Amino acid sequence: MRIARAGALAGLALSGIVAAFATIAPLADSEIPRSAQAEALAIQPLEGVMPDAAGYVREERFQRGDTVSGLFARLGLAEDDSRALSRRAELKQLRPGSALTATVGAGGELQSIDFLGPRDTLVVIARNGDGFSATEQRAQFETRVAMKSSVIRSSLFAASDAAGIPDAIAIQVAEIFAGDIDFHRDLRRGDAFTVIYETLAHNGLAVRSGRVLAAEFRNQGRTHRAVWYSGTQADGRRSGGYYAPDGKNLRKAFLRSPLEFSRISSGFGMRRHPIMQNWRAHRGIDYAAPSGTRVRAVGDATVEFAGRQGGYGNVIVLRHQGQFATLYAHLSGFGRGVRKGARVAQGDTIGFVGQTGWATGPHLHYEFKIAGEARNPLAIALPAALPVPAEEMPAFAGQARPLVARLELLAGGQVALLE
Ligand SMILES: [Zn+2]
Structure with a gap:
């Protein structure tokens, strides 16, 4: 195991990636002899004075x-x-x-x-x-690549805090896998993730985080992987997005969750599991969330209804392509321009969580319908966006391979590498 890890590291160094152990990595520390550590400390310049x-x-x-x-x-x-x-x-x-x-x-x-x-x-x-x-x-920025791993114990943000992963990166990870994982309902203690992302530095000081380059999420025993790919299409147009290592698009026709993922809304689902009543009786999913949490369109759609309706309170019905429709109830308010006939895109804010109509506390009641029948969205295989075009597969594989190698190196481990 040790040998395999060392071999993989050597391979990365040879492929042109200059890797150095971050001083905070516990595994790296234990591998450096004590004397070398002391030496490294001795040559550190006095902080702030050069x-x-x-x-x-x-x-x-x-x-x-x-x-x-x-x-x-x-x-x-x-x-x-x-x-x-x-x-x-x-x-x-x-x-x-x-x-x-x-x-x-x-x-x-x-x-x-x-x-x-x-x-x-x-x-x-x-x-x-x-x-x-x-x-x-x-300003001139230097781009660095950071790699971090963490295990979920209470929430995604608690896990990212523990590993020193910025909020913007945790949110990007949730968005990348939003077609496969409902981050409000599906996370379990023991789930783990690894993320490789860019950070921008100015004069050696980290200014902010950039783009996620690759990520792996192990959720309830299933491993999801994503790599960023930007390519040039045959007609010269640039394309970019997150794909599975085999080239499948991670973007799905529908998001798994209609709630935006944020520090405020996360953890709520972990503390208080959403009420999943009998489908025949309830026909929807209730998400407990603070009032004002943004509700987003799960897919591209036309607004069929936006207004007040009995027990639903303020409710929105979206008509999607094919036979699909979604419904969002008990809202405290509507998003800008959300009215009958308006077009909305996947991820657009259409309203805000509230407790209008028959609701005992702030929550979102969400229904997913196929040909007018309420269905459990978790039980349906949702269509995905187009994969990497066949003619771009060699270029894609060239970008994906080193990222996947690094994910494999880091998965489950605690080695943080910075280049
Ligand atoms: Zn409900």
Whole structure:
């Protein structure tokens, strides 16, 4: 087993992927001799201070509740520099979490400060004669690839928090598998997932997460895998999406769940399992969720009804292609433009969870109908979108193979790799 793992790692390194163990990986630590660890620590530069020929560079993050003068004091700026700078309008673009870099000359005088502004601009305020002047330029990001694994104990977010996976990535994972897994009902303790994703860094500091490149989800004993693929079609159009390693499209004609997946709505289903009554009597699924949770169209559709109707309260009926229709009841309100005859796309917000009509608490009552008959959507094989075109399969396989190799390396393990 050990040998196989080492072999796979060597293979990855040879295929051009520079892999290095993250210092936080417990498995990696145990494999490094103690002396090597101590050495690695000894050569770490003092955090935030990097020697520079012309002086030094300091970095500080603007924190929640922070003031500009407090930030400048931590950076060690001289009183008059701090006063001159703090009046500048550009500093209003600082947000909690923004990293501000100050370059200080050999004589201790401030030369410039810079930080990331909104819309990925780099704001630079530099000494100009007796004062300062500002410029804005396009920020240059370095893309890194992070790989993380976690096991579900209470909720997807608890598991992603435990592994240091950002919310945006956890939500992307839920969306990628939204045609196969209902993240509100289907998650079980012991389910596990692995995700490979891009992170964007500026000056070595992580700025935000990018796209999920590949993911694996083991749910109730079934393994689902996805790889991102972007290709060029025969007519020159670019295509992109998530596919299973065999080229099948992960996008289905219907989402498994009509509820958006968020930190607020997740966990609700784990704590309080949705009520699944007798199909003949109830004909739907009830999702317990906080009022205001977004309800989304499970598939492309035309709105057949949006309004009030007896025990359903505020209700929406969507007519999909073929014989399919879906119904969403007890809503607190409707999405923008959702009225009879309107067209909606899969994933569009059509309304919000509430407790109008005959409802004892906030929940969504959801029905799935085929030719007018209420059916259990869990028991139906749903049609999928088109697979990778045959002529693109070699290109797809070339992109998918190294990602799948990495998923296999990580699945179930706790090794975190960063490149
Ligand atoms: Zn119901």
